[in-house]
Every structure is written in C-alpha cells, then in structure tokens.
Amino acid sequence: GAVVSQHPSWVICKSGTSVKIECRSLDFQATTMFWYRQFPKQSLMLMATSNEGSKATYEQGVEKDKFLINHASLTLSTLTVTSAHPEDSSFYICSAVNSGANVLTFGAGSRLTVL
Amino acid sequence: AQSVAQPEDQVNVAEGNPLTVKCTYSVSGNPYLFWYVQYPNRGLQFLLKYITGDNLVKGSYGFEAEFNKSQTSFHLKKPSALVSDSALYFCAVREDGANNLFFGTGTRLTVIP
Numbered sequence: 001g002a003v004v005s006q007h008p009s010w011v012i013c014k015s016g017t018s019v020k021i022e023c024r025s026l027d028f029q030a031t032t033m034f035w036y037r038q039f040p041k042q043s044l045m046l047m048a049t050s051n052e053g054s055k056a057t058y059e060q061g062v063e064k065d066k067f068l069i070n071h072a073s074l075t076l077s078t079l080t081v082t083s084a085h086p087e088d089s090s091f092y093i094c095s096a097v098n099s100g101a102n103v104l105t106f107g108a109g110s111r112l113t114v115l
Numbered sequence: 116a117q118s119v120a121q122p123e124d125q126v127n128v129a130e131g132n133p134l135t136v137k138c139t140y141s142v143s144g145n146p147y148l149f150w151y152v153q154y155p156n157r158g159l160q161f162l163l164k165y166i167t168g169d170n171l172v173k174g175s176y177g178f179e180a181e182f183n184k185s186q187t188s189f190h191l192k193k194p195s196a197l198v199s200d201s202a203l204y205f206c207a208v209r210e211d212g213a214n215n216l217f218f219g220t221g222t223r224l225t226v227i228p
Contacts, residue, residue: 106158
C-alpha cells in the first residue's frame, strides 16, 4: 500500500534555530501534499497545501515566512520552521494525495520541541 | 462550507462489547467521508471511506461505518471491541473536487479490559 515517510519523527532544538521536516511518498507520486499541525488533545489543523513545482497555499493565520514549504519533486515536500520558538512546539503531520486510491495517506508525524 | 462534528470527546466501552463512535457532517454536494485512527505520537492511519455505493462500508481491523444521508451521519462501529482498539478516532469529510480533508475534533476511545 501507499506509504508516506516523515523525518525526523522527533526533534529538539534551541529557540532561534530552524528545523526542516521532510515528507516523502515512497511508492507513489504526489503532486499535492498537505501539512498539518496538531496540538495536544486537539484535531489536526491544516497549515498549508504543498503543490509540486509551485508555491504552497497557506491557510489563514499561518505565517508563510515562518513555515517555509518546498515541494521540489513529486515525492518530496519539506516544511522548515524558521527561527523556532517554544510556541512552535507541536506535532506536525504531512499527508499526500494518492490519487489512484482516492485516499489521503499520512506520515507518522514529527514532534518538534523548542527549548 | 464543510464541517464535521464528533459529539463525544470520549467513549468508554468494555472489551467484547459493541462500540459506536459518532460523526455527523455538513458539505455541499456529495460527501466523501473517511475515518482515521491515531495512536499516541503517531500519524493517522486510514480505516475506511465512503465515496459511493453501499451505505455500509467495511474497513480495517473489523471496523465498519454506515452512511446515512438523511441524518448526515457516518458513525463508526465494531461488533466486539478490543483493548487494542483504544486510540483517537477522527472522522473527516472531503468535498467533491477537493483534495483536502476537513477533520472532526476527534473521539478518544478507551476499551476497558
């Protein structure tokens, strides 16, 4: 079945540094990927839609300069949290559209802790 | 505008008993409905979906869901709960023509041994 790999699964960084999270579709091509943020005991909040070869579409209230998204190939999208602060600590989840199966496939998530 | 409601934050059920996790939705046009499960510190795992066809959809791990158009519901069910079913369950809807899913707030299922 379709697999989406997300790396790293855990990351701890100092305040002010930048962190990159990768999302890869392993056995299918994904022209569209989504990045979500999940706060403890809450639902997933869509941050942005990542489109291969074009700029990402950000949801209202999400700072595009803070959360840089790059989708340079059909199997890879990256989310970079720039100048991270403790309030950016969260669980970030990516998903990719597997158009053949008409299903969104999710990565395992990346837990970011900013000290 | 689309929306999903999961009216119960928490559902507790004894092992071996049937379980139901409720979901209602609102969407323009034909709904595409999904259930996902999330285990601690993990991403979401797909359980089942309704696109068209039979109202009763069977999915992974013995789960099923029934699409009820008149009640705009898509409740998740399992005849006999297992302790290992304890997790966070999300209902989601997608509008026809869209790629993104809109999620409910989640229901935490606890199966008591």
